[in-house]
Amino acid sequence: xxxxxxxxxxxxxxxxxxxxxxxxxxxxxxxxxxxxxxxxxxxxxxxxxxxxxxxxxxxxxxxxxxxxxxxxxxxxxxxxxxxxxxxxxxxxxxxxxxxxxxxxxxxxxxxxxxxxxxxxxxxxxxxxxxxxxxxxxxxxxxxxxxxxxxxxxxxxxxxxxxxxxxxxxxxxxxxxxxxxxxxxxxxxxxxxxxxxxxxxxxxxxxxxxxxxxxxxxxxxxxxxxxxxxxxxxxxxxxxxxxxxxxxxxxxx
Amino acid sequence: xxxxxxxxxxxxxxxxxxxxxxxxxxxxxxxxxxxxxxxxxxxxxxxxxxxxxxxxxxxxxxxxxxxxxxxxxxxxxxxxxxxxxxxxxxxxxxxxxxxxxxxxxxxxxxxxxxxxxxxxxxxxxxxxxxxxxxxxxxxxxxxxxxxxxxxxxxxxxxxxxxxxxxxxxxxxxxxxxxxxxxxxxxxxxxxxxxxxxxxxxxxxxxxxxxxxxxxxxxxxxxxxxxxxxxxxxxxxxxxxxxxxxxxxxxxxxxxxxxxxxxxxxxxxxxxxxxxxxxxxxxxxxxxxxxxxxxxxxxxxxxxxxxxxxxxxxxxxxxxxxxxxxxxxxxxxxxxxxxxxxxxxxxxxxxxxxxxxxxxxxxxxxxxxxxxxxxxxxxxxx
Numbered sequence: 001x002x003x004x005x006x007x008x009x010x011x012x013x014x015x016x017x018x019x020x021x022x023x024x025x026x027x028x029x030x031x032x033x034x035x036x037x038x039x040x041x042x043x044x045x046x047x048x049x050x051x052x053x054x055x056x057x058x059x060x061x062x063x064x065x066x067x068x069x070x071x072x073x074x075x076x077x078x079x080x081x082x083x084x085x086x087x088x089x090x091x092x093x094x095x096x097x098x099x100x101x102x103x104x105x106x107x108x109x110x111x112x113x114x115x116x117x118x119x120x121x122x123x124x125x126x127x128x129x130x131x132x133x134x135x136x137x138x139x140x141x142x143x144x145x146x147x148x149x150x151x152x153x154x155x156x157x158x159x160x161x162x163x164x165x166x167x168x169x170x171x172x173x174x175x176x177x178x179x180x181x182x183x184x185x186x187x188x189x190x191x192x193x194x195x196x197x198x199x200x201x202x203x204x205x206x207x208x209x210x211x212x213x214x215x216x217x218x219x220x221x222x223x224x225x226x227x228x229x230x231x232x233x234x235x236x237x238x239x240x241x242x243x244x245x246x247x248x249x250x251x252x
Numbered sequence: 253x254x255x256x257x258x259x260x261x262x263x264x265x266x267x268x269x270x271x272x273x274x275x276x277x278x279x280x281x282x283x284x285x286x287x288x289x290x291x292x293x294x295x296x297x298x299x300x301x302x303x304x305x306x307x308x309x310x311x312x313x314x315x316x317x318x319x320x321x322x323x324x325x326x327x328x329x330x331x332x333x334x335x336x337x338x339x340x341x342x343x344x345x346x347x348x349x350x351x352x353x354x355x356x357x358x359x360x361x362x363x364x365x366x367x368x369x370x371x372x373x374x375x376x377x378x379x380x381x382x383x384x385x386x387x388x389x390x391x392x393x394x395x396x397x398x399x400x401x402x403x404x405x406x407x408x409x410x411x412x413x414x415x416x417x418x419x420x421x422x423x424x425x426x427x428x429x430x431x432x433x434x435x436x437x438x439x440x441x442x443x444x445x446x447x448x449x450x451x452x453x454x455x456x457x458x459x460x461x462x463x464x465x466x467x468x469x470x471x472x473x474x475x476x477x478x479x480x481x482x483x484x485x486x487x488x489x490x491x492x493x494x495x496x497x498x499x500x501x502x503x504x505x506x507x508x509x510x511x512x513x514x515x516x517x518x519x520x521x522x523x524x525x526x527x528x529x530x531x532x533x534x535x536x537x538x539x540x541x542x543x544x545x546x547x548x549x550x551x552x553x554x555x556x557x558x559x560x561x562x563x564x565x566x567x568x569x570x571x572x573x574x575x576x577x578x579x580x581x582x583x584x585x586x587x588x589x590x591x592x593x594x595x596x597x598x599x600x601x602x603x604x605x606x607x608x609x610x611x612x613x614x615x616x617x618x619x620x621x622x623x624x625x626x627x628x629x630x631x632x633x
Contacts, residue, residue: 066257075261185269188300188313191261 001054001148001170004105005045005078006115006128007038009062009069013120024217025091026121028062034069037116039183040176042073045114047181048148054111055079059104061089061097064201074194075186081197082108086204086211093215094122098130103207105135112148113173117141132173140166141175253552259318266326269299270335278331281458282603285450289338289372289414297369302343306351310359311367317559320344321551324497328504331600333607334459336501337614341410342366345494345615346375346419349435349486353478362417362437371416375494376406376438376464377487383408384620386421386484387430391466393422395473400424400436402469405448408614412462413447415440420466421487424480433483437475444469455606492565494615495572496558499551502575502611506544506582509604510537513586533589540582547574566628573621576612583608 009032011017018027034042045056058073058081070081084100092100105113113135118125132139143155144163153172156163186194204211230245232238246252273295281287296302297311304319306312313319320343327336350363365371382388391404402422412418418438425432438445449463478486514537517527527533554567587594587601594601612618626632 068257068261071257071261185265185299186261187298188262188304188315188319191258191265192315194261195258 001049001052001111002109003045003049003054003056004059004108004110004113005038005041005056005073006101006113006131007042007058007060007070007073007081008035008116008119008121009033009060009065009067010035010119010121017121019220023091024220028065030065032063032065032069034072035116035120037118037120037178038073039076040178040180041114041116042076042078043181043183044146044174044176045112046077046184048112048114048146050077052149057082057108057110059101059108060084061092061100067199070199071191071194072186074197074199075190076184077190079197081199082202083199084202084204084207086202088204088211089213091213091215091217092211093213094124094126095130096211096213098127098134099209100204100207100211101127102131102134103209104202105131107207111170112153113137113171114146115173115175117175117177128173128175135171135173138168138172139175140168140172143174143176144180146174146176146180253318253549253556255318259322262319263322263326265299266301266323267329269296269301270326270330274327274335275331278335278458281334282332285457286413286460287334287338287458289342289411290369292335293339293342293369293372295369296339297367301339302369303347303363303367304343306347306363306367310351310364312351317555320497321500321555324500325504325507328501329508332456332458332603333501333505333610334456336505337456337459337610338411340494340497340501341375342373344497345490346373348493349477349490350419350437352489353435353482353486354437355474358437358475358477366417372411372414374409374412374415374418375490376409376412376418377421378406378408380405380407380463384617384623386487389421389423389433391420391422393420393424393434393436395424396470398473399470400473400475402436402438402444402466402471404466406464406466407462408451409462409464410459412440412464413450413460418464419477419490421483424476424483427481430484432481433487434480435477435483435486436471437477438466438469438471442469442471454609455603456610457606491616492568495568495621496551496554496564498611498615499547499554499568499571499575502579502608503544503548503551505604505608506540506547506579509582509586509601510541510544512600513537513589517589527589536585537589540578540585543578544582547571547578550574566625569621569624569628572616573618573625576618576621579608579611 011029012033049056056078058078060083064083064085082104115128129139140155142158144158145156147154151170153170154167155174157166232241300313303312304315308314327339366373379389393400393402420436420438421433422436424434444467446465447462448465451461520527551571554564554571557567558564583605587605590601593599
């Protein structure tokens with residue numbers, strides 16, 4: 001099975017983010033890491049590909065930088081990577097991103113595309129569905145478990161009540177949640193081999209696309225500071241107030 | 253230091269492994285006085301942590317020494333000292349002589365399963381009456397045909413309650429002094445081998461430490477590592493790597509301790525401002541950071557000398573001496589600056605102080621390091 005995993009390099013969330021003052025776009029350092037969400041996708045892809053003696057191709061879009069994040073995924077075991085790095089894609093919206101990814105995926109060929117449900121730096125949460133639409137294949141989303149083989153894929157789709165079992169014919173796109181599988185640590189050998197694996201860097205013109213970015217970040221507001229909580233002093237009847245509060249947030 | 257992208261990547265992986273697979277279990281292991289080393293080493297082996305620099309023919313990774321530096325530094329950052337010490341014994345204290353001098357058969361039987369994490373090993377040199385004075389050891393192996401018959405005892409032996417084999421230093425002739433010793437591999441399932449006591453220590457409490465007795469223990473002469481009679485020299489070379497591991501780990505331990513202290517003191521308000529805004533506190537911590545940085549770069553110089561094929565003994569001696577003293581100083585100051593909270597068992601500083609106290613004792617005491625250095629540099633007549 002030929003598996004394509006969509007993976008994104010993001011600035012390390014442990015370090016402070018910086019926005020450009022005029023465009024409000026994230027300043028992306030040379031050194032970016034693999035989005036933690038994508039580690040689950042990569043692991044899922046590796047397990048499915050290994051079970052079917054298939055391959056895993058990473059597809060990414062964004063400033064390549066020193067490729068640290070891509071190497072992370074290659075060190076886990078992915079076979080190769082294609083990254084689209086083009087200044088004209090700066091500030092890309094979800095649809096433009098999906099168009100670019102879909103174009104690369106088409107070029108590479110695929111039985112199954114796996115993506116995280118949403119990136120940790122953008123959080124639009126719609127790219128996998130858009131990619132499926134552009135590829136003309138089913139989108140199976142919010143997977144907490146995935147099995148694939150014999151021309152079909154089956155997932156557990158997370159719902160508020162539990163999960164639905166969703167099945168589709170391949171080829172298809174699946175978005176996976178964190179926890180779908182436990183991502184492996186890269187091994188020493190994996191780290192050493194990652195540098196030798198093929199990484200292709202493409203521009204938009206290589207894909208024959210013209211970006212049409214229609215979204216602009218107009219303004220950015222800092223998140224409101226957390227309000228102080230209520231301190232309930234126990235005068236013997238504090239339990240009444242506590243029950244009232246618990247009822248208000250509907251936990252009892 | 254010529255760290256490559258691969259070195260940095262490896263460091264991130266080891267750090268995450270320590271944070272996710274080690275730290276959450278530390279309190280439990282400390283309470284039990286034991287770590288599940290077979291399980292842990294098997295998992296580390298899968299990631300290539302065991303035998304980084306060893307020959308791939310025996311399951312090693314063929315890596316350069318800088319990966320070992322990183323492994324030691326990062327395990328030094330763990331929430332206790334025991335795991336870094338246990339790992340150090342497995343990869344850099346009990347196995348280097350076997351790798352360098354051992355026969356192919358010995359390496360297949362003992363080194364390869366150790367690097368797969370299937371076997372745990374210990375290094376046994378110290379005796380109840382001979383520690384830093386290695387030339388005074390009395391454990392004796394007497395030849396009987398193709399076998400050694402071993403009698404004696406060894407103490408303070410790390411990992412020994414779980415060990416599958418022991419790299420034993422014993423007398424194999426009557427020459428006395430540092431002559432006539434050999435390194436012998438003793439499997440722990442042979443009759444006459446006994447852990448006579450599990451030792452109760454001030455710190456490193458998750459690490460199992462034993463007093464071992466050997467009563468007419470019989471092992472094949474073929475279990476001798478390298479040349480019969482060259483045990484002292486081989487062990488001295490092995491000690492050099494042990495001391496470098498300890499110095500590398502100390503840097504990780506001190507850096508993390510100072511980071512955690514910085515975080516706490518940045519929030520802790522005294523006399524209307526965070527403790528970090530008090531000059532004495534800030535400057536004292538800055539001095540400690542500076543000393544740790546000096547040790548780190550001295551370590552790197554040691555590593556580079558070793559990688560160039562030079563004898564790193566002098567570097568290792570100075571690094572180990574400095575590391576032992578500096579970690580004690582750092583442990584004392586970070587506890588001091590945490591105040592009463594720092595003295596509580598529930599605060600990390602208490603365990604840190606107890607664990608790090610060993611640095612000036614184990615693997616050759618500070619005084620032994622000074623003796624070695626004084627001799628090397630002609631301050632000893």
